[in-house]
Amino acid sequence: MNKLIDALGRMFDVEATADLLGYPFVQQALLAAAALGLVSGVLAPLVVTRRMSFAVHGTAELAFTGAAAALLIGASVGVGALAGAVVAALLLGLLGQRDNERDSVIGAILSFGLGVGVLLLWMNPERTANKFSLLVGQIVGVDSADVTLLTSCAAVVLVAMAFLYRPLLFASVDPDVAAARGVPARVLAPVFSLLVGVATALGVHVVGALLVMALMVTPGAAAMRVTASPVTATILSVVFAEVAALGGIVLSLAPGVPVSAFVTVISFVIYLVCRGIGSARPRRSVAPTAARSGAQAVS
Amino acid sequence: MTAHPEPLTHQQAPPLHDSAVRLREAGLAYDSRTLWNGLDLDVEPGEFLAILGPNGSGKTSLLRVLLGLQQLSSGTVEIAGTAAHRGNSRIGYIPQQRALEDSLALRGSDLVGLGLDGHHWGMGLRGRARRKRRVAETLHAVEASAYAKTPLGLLSGGEQQRLRVAQALVGEPDVLLCDEPLLSLDLSHQRRVSDLIARQARESRAAVLFVTHEINPVLPLVDRVLYLVDGRFRIGTPDEVMNSETLSELYGTDVEVARVGGRLVVAGTDNEQDHHVHETEQK
Numbered sequence: 001m002n003k004l005i006d007a008l009g010r011m012f013d014v015e016a017t018a019d020l021l022g023y024p025f026v027q028q029a030l031l032a033a034a035a036l037g038l039v040s041g042v043l044a045p046l047v048v049t050r051r052m053s054f055a056v057h058g059t060a061e062l063a064f065t066g067a068a069a070a071l072l073i074g075a076s077v078g079v080g081a082l083a084g085a086v087v088a089a090l091l092l093g094l095l096g097q098r099d100n101e102r103d104s105v106i107g108a109i110l111s112f113g114l115g116v117g118v119l120l121l122w123m124n125p126e127r128t129a130n131k132f133s134l135l136v137g138q139i140v141g142v143d144s145a146d147v148t149l150l151t152s153c154a155a156v157v158l159v160a161m162a163f164l165y166r167p168l169l170f171a172s173v174d175p176d177v178a179a180a181r182g183v184p185a186r187v188l189a190p191v192f193s194l195l196v197g198v199a200t201a202l203g204v205h206v207v208g209a210l211l212v213m214a215l216m217v218t219p220g221a222a223a224m225r226v227t228a229s230p231v232t233a234t235i236l237s238v239v240f241a242e243v244a245a246l247g248g249i250v251l252s253l254a255p256g257v258p259v260s261a262f263v264t265v266i267s268f269v270i271y272l273v274c275r276g277i278g279s280a281r282p283r284r285s286v287a288p289t290a291a292r293s294g295a296q297a298v299s
Numbered sequence: 300m301t302a303h304p305e306p307l308t309h310q311q312a313p314p315l316h317d318s319a320v321r322l323r324e325a326g327l328a329y330d331s332r333t334l335w336n337g338l339d340l341d342v343e344p345g346e347f348l349a350i351l352g353p354n355g356s357g358k359t360s361l362l363r364v365l366l367g368l369q370q371l372s373s374g375t376v377e378i379a380g381t382a383a384h385r386g387n388s389r390i391g392y393i394p395q396q397r398a399l400e401d402s403l404a405l406r407g408s409d410l411v412g413l414g415l416d417g418h419h420w421g422m423g424l425r426g427r428a429r430r431k432r433r434v435a436e437t438l439h440a441v442e443a444s445a446y447a448k449t450p451l452g453l454l455s456g457g458e459q460q461r462l463r464v465a466q467a468l469v470g471e472p473d474v475l476l477c478d479e480p481l482l483s484l485d486l487s488h489q490r491r492v493s494d495l496i497a498r499q500a501r502e503s504r505a506a507v508l509f510v511t512h513e514i515n516p517v518l519p520l521v522d523r524v525l526y527l528v529d530g531r532f533r534i535g536t537p538d539e540v541m542n543s544e545t546l547s548e549l550y551g552t553d554v555e556v557a558r559v560g561g562r563l564v565v566a567g568t569d570n571e572q573d574h575h576v577h578e579t580e581q582k
Contacts, residue, residue, distance in 0.1 A: 045404060162422050170417035173405045176394040177466065180366050180476070181418040182386020224404040228450035233404045 007255035016254040028147050029249055029259075035154040036206050036215060037245035039199045041238030042161055044220025045230065047196060049172045054103060055092055055193065056200055056216045058110040062088030063201045064209035065117035067134045072124045077134070078149045081201040088113065089197030093190035135208050142205060150202050157195050168192055169230055206245065207260040214264040215241050222271040225278030240270045317380035319344050319474045319506030320365060325374035327360055333530050334360055338374070340525065340534060344473065344504040347497055347520050349511060349537075352527035353568065358510045361527075362476050365508070366390060379473040386418055391467030391505070393477040393496070396460050396484060401452040407462040408434055408447040414466030437469040438462075441495060457488030464495050468503065475500050477509045481516055489516040514541065515562045541565070 010016065020026050047056060066084020067077045088109065095105045121134075142150070161168075170178040171185040179185060196216070203212035219240035223233040248263030318341040326336035334357030342348050350358050363369035364376055367385040376383045378390060391414070411434045416423055423430070438444045443461045446454055451462070460480055467475055477496060481489040493509075497520040500507045509517060514524070514537070524540040526533045528549040533540045540546075541563050546554040554567040 049404065163420055166413075166417055166419055166421070166423055170413045173403060174410065174413060174417075176397075177392055177414065177463075178417065179368065180390075180392035180394070181414075182367065183418050224402060228404050228406050228448075230404055230409055 007257050010255040011251055013254040017250060020253040021250070025142075026249075026253065028144060029142055030246060032142050032147050032150050032202075033206055033245040033249050034242065035151045036199075036202050037242035038238060039154045039157050040203060040215040041219050041241035042158065042234060043196055043199055044216055044218075044237045044241065045224055045233045046168060046172055046192065046220070047217055048220040048224060050192070052193070052196065053213060053217045054106050056196060056213055058092060058106040058113075059085050059088040059193075059197050059200045060204060060209045060212040061110045061117070062091075062113040063197075063204045063212075064134050065113040065120065066201075067204060067209075068117040068120035068124070071134070072120050076145065076149070078146045078201075078205060081204045082149075082153065082198065084113070085197035085201035085204075086194065089190070089193045093193050134204065135210050146205065150205065153198050153202055157198050160191075160195055164188065164191065173230075207248075207263050211260045211264050214260075214267040215245060218267045218271050219244065222267075222274035225271075225274040226281075240267070244270065318342060318377070319346070319379055320508065321375075321377040323375045325364070325376055326372045327357060327364060327369070328372040333372075335527055335530055335532055336373070338532060342474075342506040342508060344506055345501055347500065347507045347509065347517075347522045348525060349509050349514055349517055349521045349523075350525045350527070351511065351514055352532075353529075354512075356527040356529065358527060359478060362392075362478055362508065362510060365474070365476060366392065388470055389473045391470060391472035391475045393460070393463045393467045393475065393480040395479045395482045396456045396463070399452040399459065401450065403450065403452045405451050406448050407443055407451060407454070407465075408438065410451060410462050411437055411447075411465045411469050415469045433469060437465045440468070440499065441465045455488075456484050457492060460484060460488070460492045461495065464492065464499060468499055468505075471503060472505055475505045475507045477507065477511075479510055479512070481511065481513075486516070493517045493520060518561075518563060537563075 021030075047053065063081040063085040066087070067081040069075075069084070070077050070080020091109055092102075092106060095101075095109075117134075167178070167183045168188050170181070171183050171188055175185060200212055200216060203215055207214055219237040220233070222240055223236035227233050227236060244263050244267040247266050248259050248261075251262045251266075252259045320340065320342040322338050322340040325338040325340075327334045328336075350361065352358055360369060364371055365378060365383055367383045367387055378387055381389075412430060415430060415433060435444070435447075438447045441461050441464050443458065443465055446458055447462075451459060454462070463480065467477075475496065480496070481493060484492060493516050496507060496509070497517075499505075509521075511517060514521065518537060521537050523535060524533075524537050526540050526546070526549060529551075531549050533545055533549060535545075541556055543554060543556045546556055546565065546568065550568055552567060554565060557564045557566075
């Protein structure tokens, strides 16, 4: 408890924070977090609309397994996480096509992946700091090769999303009419789950496998509480994700508390505030009488 | 059939212009089961065709054929002069009203906008002003402007279906396909929404193919009826098809049709007992 109070006391130590911001490794961490915030903010509203929160969680666990395997064989952790997440996305896409089966498929894969990951970590004779960071994140350990991988993956996801956004939104919010208009929902679903997998793998680096939902789900859920416009929701979601990711890193610098603690707290506070605003909103923005008289004029 | 020497299937002279919908010798079969066969049908621009029949008679499958989502087993199908294909911008589609979640981040104007260009790739940043104007015009035409910015989940079923009409019409289609759009609406909304569909379609010269299990809400609007039962079908005006003799022959059992105060009451098709079952079964 004393440790926490001590750490929180240092949280607003502006001088120490400013000092740390001068270090290249901190700047790299911020760059990585900014890229992650952008990607996850863009994806989050669609993740929420398509009810993929649990799929994100499952994908993150397999990204962890991939990262643990990479750590054991001495490969890049980022590449390992990416490979794990892609395998997860493909498995979930192949096995979980039917709605009523999706939940259980994710549960089965998730627990297996986590178990294998734990085994791989146990087999690893190396020091434990790296191992722990795969679960709860350790962004200040990100090196410049990681940042290059992270930003280029982020760029690929963003370009793909720019191309797919409209039909994907259509198929997500209005599947019947989208199908009638020829939107290939059966192709879009696995492609989107692949993009989510890549973004999740990036998140494993920053906030860790266990907390990736704080960036991939919560900002979208929060944004959709305060607006019904898909575009506004996406913009707000990006802002929320950036505030959580960057704010979490900056606040954690001076006290030396794990980044993920701050990222998740900020993300959750934003969510609570948005829920509050959302429930205070009027149920309808038009007076019902106006709408009704408009309808009557027709009959 | 003896009282009607001419077959009820209209044998029309080939029209000078393209029909909105043209089926020739069209057949659809799943595995060994034939839904319908030898279907010749021309629907003219501005015409309102009701498609009736019991569940499983292939009404929705017919719509899927027109949408290009399902291949015919035999024959040909054309929409406005070209073969039916997936993603056809000549077609507007109105589905059943479904309960939407309050939390859905979508407004009426977004729904209508997706109807215009939601199937296109890319962000659609060019032409945004034109898009916005077209959406606003269509919302105005169906008198839904007042609630165009309200979250969809907070609207009544009638309001949602009004937006569905706008969504289907916004691309100025030649053909409007309606798949039970009145289901789960109350009587007054059934009338308003079907009037709106008929009026808008007539103004824009779009043909309407209206799948329904209950003809009465649309009876005054219907030009012709396509009645499908177990692989058999009849096409004709409501009076030609909706009579005891024709329906008895279609169903192969005694069916009574009576007109009661402007409504058609059909007895003996097992249909009326099933209605409530159907309504809950369909999605």
